[in-house]
Amino acid sequence: MLQLTKRTEYGLIALVHMVDQGGEFVSAREICDIYPVPRRLLAEVLKDLTRNGLVESQRGANGGYALARTPESITVGTVVTALEGPPALASCSTTDLKKDGAGSCEVESVCPIRDPLHRIREGIWRQMEHTSLRSLVDPRPLSAPLTFSSASANNPSEGSR
Amino acid sequence: MLQLTKRTEYGLIALVHMVDQGGEFVSAREICDIYPVPRRLLAEVLKDLTRNGLVESQRGANGGYALARTPESITVGTVVTALEGPPALASCSTTDLKKDGAGSCEVESVCPIRDPLHRIREGIWRQMEHTSLRSLVDPRPLSAPLTFSSASANNPSEGSR
DNA sequence: ATCAATTAGCACTGAATTAGTGCTACATCC
DNA sequence: GGATGTAGCACTAATTCAGTGCTAATTGAT
Numbered sequence: 443m444l445q446l447t448k449r450t451e452y453g454l455i456a457l458v459h460m461v462d463q464g465g466e467f468v469s470a471r472e473i474c475d476i477y478p479v480p481r482r483l484l485a486e487v488l489k490d491l492t493r494n495g496l497v498e499s500q501r502g503a504n505g506g507y508a509l510a511r512t513p514e515s516i517t518v519g520t521v522v523t524a525l526e527g528p529p530a531l532a533s534c535s536t537t538d539l540k541k542d543g544a545g546s547c548e549v550e551s552v553c554p555i556r557d558p559l560h561r562i563r564e565g566i567w568r569q570m571e572h573t574s575l576r577s578l579v580d581p582r583p584l585s586a587p588l589t590f591s592s593a594s595a596n597n598p599s600e601g602s603r
Numbered sequence: 604m605l606q607l608t609k610r611t612e613y614g615l616i617a618l619v620h621m622v623d624q625g626g627e628f629v630s631a632r633e634i635c636d637i638y639p640v641p642r643r644l645l646a647e648v649l650k651d652l653t654r655n656g657l658v659e660s661q662r663g664a665n666g667g668y669a670l671a672r673t674p675e676s677i678t679v680g681t682v683v684t685a686l687e688g689p690p691a692l693a694s695c696s697t698t699d700l701k702k703d704g705a706g707s708c709e710v711e712s713v714c715p716i717r718d719p720l721h722r723i724r725e726g727i728w729r730q731m732e733h734t735s736l737r738s739l740v741d742p743r744p745l746s747a748p749l750t751f752s753s754a755s756a757n758n759p760s761e762g763s764r
Numbered sequence: 765a766t767c768a769a770t771t772a773g774c775a776c777t778g779a780a781t782t783a784g785t786g787c788t789a790c791a792t793c794c
Numbered sequence: 795g796g797a798t799g800t801a802g803c804a805c806t807a808a809t810t811c812a813g814t815g816c817t818a819a820t821t822g823a824t
Contacts, residue, residue: 444683444690444727447604448783451693451716458715469799477714483784489801502792503798518723522605529605553638554619555612558739562679562730566605569726578719604781609812630770644813650772663821664769 450525452479453487454578457521460497461513461579467506487525494524513579519570529567611686613640614648615739618682621658622674622740628667648686655685674740680731690731692724693717 456473470488474481488507492499498510509516522529617634631649635642649668653660659671670677683690693716 444605444607444687446693446720447781454716454720455714462715471799480784482786485800486784492800499800500792501790501798501800504793505791505799507800526604553616554623555615555739558734559607559615559679562734565730566727569723569730573719573723578716608810632770641813643815646771647813653771660771661821662769662771662819665822666770666820668771 446522447526449483449487449490450522452484453491453521453525454518455479456484456488456507457491457496457509457516457575458578460507460509461575463508465508467500467504467508469506472506490525491521496520496524509575513575516575517571518573518575518578519567522570529570530563607683608687610644610648610651611683613645614652614682614686615679616640617645617649617668618652618657618670618677618736619739621668621670622736624669626669628661628665628669630667633667651686652682657681657685670736674736677736678732679734679736679739680728683731690724690728692727693720 455477456470459473459476460468470481470485473479474484488497488499491497492507495510496516497507499505499507616638617631620634620637621629631642631646634640635645649658649660652658653668656671657677658668660666660668680690
């Protein structure tokens, strides 16, 4: 329901921690000592991040993980993609809509919401691509990236309910 | 995994159809005749939309559903909220983070990703709030609404609720 | 008055996804 | 060689989601 998975959360937490530690290798255990995150699961996530080239791993004693790239070049979008696959908003926006084979959207030809939804999806995606690890660590006002109306300060929406 | 549910898709399709039909009441069956959508499920969705005041319903023969508001005032965000609850991005951004009771985010105090994620979530939310039913029906290039580069700043319109 | 069409309410089943765990092998440092 | 730590694989349990069944209430038409 339009929510990141725990895996992604854990992954982000771990990555942010790595940024904090400079280039040092940090072990899964070390992270779990700080944040209440199931160790085995975090390990699983870290493996995925390694496979996707976001972090480097080093085995053995004193081993662990470290960023394989700069905090600026790793975005939330990258992480989500690595951990959950590329985000789709509706079943019919899963990249290739051509084949009317098995899993693809039945409604396709008549579906009145394809394009607009597609556009929203792109906006979300762009937003995640614009949020780097660096900006997660440094949650300063930041001149541009995240907020598009500069004033996310006054958010009128939340209140009700 | 960051995807709308079928319920929401079906709901949007139905709503768009209602817009097309002007103010006429349309029945669930009628919609299912056009789009390959499971009837009972659509009925369920329509009920939810009714309960949330997005559409009016009329029972009996010739009954059906019609928008309870203007297509401009109903946004994708409204629909998603009605059908899946208010969107959260991570477990810890589920509105009230105060109580450290059962389900709330354990990491809270140490969680390094709360705020930034919160901001992304707001962006997504805003985007959905800025996409009205009308704009789904009229998928014209649209000069501003969706893309955030050009400041969709002007538009706290959603007032109702 | 009766019948057919249609929404309202409630509860349930089955499938898919996600969270989390167990075990073993391999690598590295001391 | 032993302790620490990642790699890989497979599995279980919990949660969420899609879809269905059945019955009651409402309305219009005959």
